[in-house]
Amino acid sequence: MSTTGYIVQGVVFVLVFGTALYLFGKAIWDRYRFLRLGAKEESRTQDPGRRFAGFLEFVLAQRKVLAEPSGIAHFFIFWGFLVLVFGDLDFIVFHLTRWHLPWATSPVYLFIQEMFSAFVLVAVVLGLIRRYAMRPMRVEASFEAGLILGLIGTIVLTYYVATAADLVLDGVSPGWWSPVVNAIAGGLAGSSPGALLAIAEVCFWIHILCISTFLYFIPRSKHLHMIGAMFNWYFRKLDPPGKLRKLDLEDESVEEFGVGRIEQFTWKQLLDGYACTECGRCHVSCPATLSGKPLSPKYLIIKMKESLVAQGPGMLAQMAAGAENVQSESLFVNTFSEEEIWACTTCRACEEACPVANEHVQAIVDMRRYLVLTEGKASPEVNKVFANLERQSNEWGINRRERAAWAKDLPVKTMAEVDGQAEYLYFVGTAASFDQRNQKIAQAFAKILLAAGVDFAILGAEEESDGDSARRLGNEFLYQEFVQRNIEIFQTYGVKKIITTDPHAYNTFKNEYPDFGFEAEVYHATEFAAKLLEEGKIKPVKRIDKTITYHDSCYLGRYNGIYDAPRYILQSIPGVQLVEMERNRNKAMCCGAGGGGMFKEETGTRINVMRAKQALDTGADIVGTACPYCMTMLIDGTKANGAEDRLQTFDVLELLAESLAV
Template sequence: MLLIIQLILFLLVFGTGVFLFGTAVFQRYKFLRLGQADSARSGRHKERIWSFITNVILQKKVIAEPSGIGHLFIFWGFLVLVFGDLDFLVYHVSGWHFPWATMGWYLFMQEMFSLFVVAAIIVAAYRRYIIRPMRTEPSLEAGAILGLITLLIVTYFVATGAEMAHLGNYPGYASPVLNGIAHGFTGLSATTLVVIAEIAFWIHVLCLTTFMYVIPRSKHSHMMGAMANWYFRRYDSPGKLRKLDLEDESIEEFGVGQIHQFTWKQLLDGYACTECGRCHINCPATLSGKPLSPRNVILKMKDTINAQGPGLLAQMAAGAEEMSSASLFEGVFTEEEVWACTTCRACEEACPVANEHVQDIVDLRRHLVLTEGKASPEVNKVFQNLERQSNEWGINRRDRAKWVGELPVRTMAEVEGKAEYLYFVGTAASFDQRNQKIAKAFAQILINAGIDFAILGDEEESDGDSARRLGNEFLYQEFVERNIEIFREYGVKKIITTDPHAYNTFKNEYPDFGFEAEVYHATEFAAKLIDEGRVKPSVALNQKVTYHDSCYLGRYNGIYDAPRFILTSIPGVELVEMERHHNKSMCCGAGGGGMFKEETGTRINVMRAEQAIRTGASVIGTACPYCMTMMNDGTKAHGKEEEIQTFDVIELLAMSIA
């Protein structure tokens, strides 16, 4: 009779936890369905399953940083303990064990994982509440979760140890901790041991029920959200922005101004976020004192959908034709934080749960620019210059090919489109005097190597990247149409460019508009020429060079080796890396239109230049005209422009060719 009462009470308590867990999860599922459709999340199921295995089960991205080792122990320990806990609960209400649960090897494994989890929790608590690194916040919620997990393990040990002492069934060396606890209870009366076991068991059940209530309602929703996020991650170019349908006349608002205008996947990011702060400490805007934290962007989205979701669901149930909620710029996001982003993707590269922050921020910018008509004076000036002269500086577009000078560089018009390669020079290398040297150097390399190429000259338009990243999708698509028209007119099939921003949008975004071509960045192409023996660097430069990775070349397109191959192919060049390099490189601050915006706080390029100066290098190597400008200005701000000069990798290669 006592077992029946205990079983009924257990089912009531545990069932309540399951019910509270299920209702919260289902409610959040309904919140996600309020979001817009996202066609990029279907298909490629084998890749998605493998991504789930490597990043969820094996925790590949989590353990990319040393602090992730502790999470790995907690995660795997938790998985193992789930099976042990299942047996623990069943046994205490039925007196029956699963066959494997009493085997020595399993008892030992469960005990070792329990100890790993406790050790990892102690380390995590020490980091969060004693060391307090910038990326973490000592929240009560996090402490409560760590405490609940610890209490679950302790109560399991106490209840099981008391049970073993009562039955005289000591596990011996197979389970040294339980064996010690059981022997410690030896000498207590049978009644006392039963009471201890029962109290520990019911505390355990209450902790488990509390845990089920808390998980979907706290940051620990990432236990489910991260699984879904990794499965539904994108598989096209990581930096590719979503195309807006500007031809649909029924659409009155563009971008995202209300929470339900995000896609369901963007909303899912909020439930996947672990609040680990990796994005926070890698964001150049955050590090330089700007009012932006990519972590907070994601968390604000989650908090907002949780707060406004019930009302939106009520509107849907009432049959509203269009849902409406409060503007995200009224108490959720500020315009300052939205404009502070450099779109460098350092946040996305660092994120262990595949969150995609940049699209969120660009969508918010699109709403400000296209729907509300809001932008800072300097951003509006960029739009005006692009509209009038097809370049951000507003320089006369007829001067676009003046950099050529006496070089024997032909235009596509002159060769009637019969050149094999189009060298798309880009705005910066066309108009900026310092960057024109890059264009000349690359053109001379191509000429020396016998490459059949031509430029568009005065016919070249902006690639549109700045307009798109600043939120003006309408202006971007105008440039896309113009460029595709002229590319098709000349039969362009292969494009080379010294501008990573043009490279990225031509290669990854123009296909959405019906144009595809072979697209090469200048460093890719030059590295290929060196490898084939068509370009032979022979003049020793005798310089210590540190290379600054362009965000749009590196994190956007995975090109890290080609520029370094060029540098190490040049006699007399000693390559030294900055502390932050390759996929962990710090942005120069120019991306996302940052080149043309006013900065608050410390200038990002000044911070990056300081990192370069600390290497003791005599030269900063770049592979982007915007990076060139920013690094030049950064060294000048430190008064070090004579001690450490900035050259494009292509310029250094040209210097080494006899």
């Protein structure tokens, strides 16, 4: 090609690629400005070392992506692209100048470039087969997905063919380190110089057009996650995963509480939308989605992003015009339905599955807060729960004086009777205090503590609700009332150590009460009982010759990482044979009770019926629980499956107490 030809080619390249870069940069800048419309966020920059380590682990090493087999293809596409960036730089420079960059002629580098290009091509083919032939529930056969995969595949193929044609044209052997290019060059051998030049140039320009198109689409499609996910992992939540953000109810300048408009989400919550890969892992993990509810955590995040991108320009225009209060339309007009927000069980299965650290539950609770505190909207059954909590400090509205009725035949003292001189407070919780079936859990645990000689007491009628149901149902005002009452009681008796059989109370005491100035050693009863077993303070002796499957409580497992203690207890009981459900530990399915779900009407298939069926499929005689709410839901689910005679439900503490013969 003549000097003039190279000049013309260079000018055309600058125009085409420069335009693509401009459109890419403009879209990225606009989306950054949209993020700044969001509410201020608590610090997301503390502990930079831990944040950077997480970036290495989850972005570069792709650990969360590789948690699923399909993530292998993404891993190779991700790393293939990183390697191809350097190769493409040389590819472009060579075609415009006929000069190679220093590293680009190294056999080692060329081999790595070839292999990663091949990996990307194989991954693209597998992606197309999976998306358009196999079509699993969580992925969609969309035009955009096909276009992106097609662009990626074409970029790799045109690199191979153009490189091979150039080498044959220059009379250079590709060498063993370029096996794919070598094979293509062999097929092109014998072609005329004009044909080789035409092949190289056509492939080069197709290559450039594909890259330019891809650049245009990245910020305007789900592939914005290529940028968003990196920042999302760095700015991820470092607090306990189940901890909700405290709402400042004393700020008199605040007219609306919670999130009812897109700009009321924090910038980090809005960043979740940019980070979303639309992979659907959350979609197929969500019990609400799987049981036919109107909620999908995947579409929740997608709709949040779409609302921001659609309304962002208008809000920026309001700011440019000098508007003091920039407002968008209500999220409950065209974005979300109230039904989908109430369908969530707050189980965190979505967050556990998410490969880009999205935080769905906080966003949902924030919208519930808006509905309850700002709009005064909740279903009749939810309002009844609030009324019962206000009157009797329990969701059922049972007279609070009955809180200690479960212990009437046991030598259990109250804190008032021992003048606060007990090492441990056993916080019984609402379900185990008032529900007749769950009272047996409290009785069993008290017997275990008595057998081990533990110095403990209860609050009895002084015990308040822990407030978890109120908070997860959006009534932060009521929750904070309970927090202050409980802290006052704890401080009155000098409580420093708390044990509870309720995972919901455990989570809020341990992870959320510190925001209100109260900290204590908090144990779940299974943790504590396992500790007693390890120390030899109790010893199971009576055989229980049963096959048992254990159901992981969401608030014990995914919220607080307690998976082993309940299983250790079961395995310590003579005769017990433990079998696992297909969905267990961090992938366990919710029973449907969380987030106030136990007290709401449920559309579609009942979640507890699905979970009970999973327990039945193991062939076990007993399903073990470690949560009073799970106990109730699984008993009802077993009955709905017509199998109450075939599968019994017991708390692991009941089984332990029986084996202790106490």
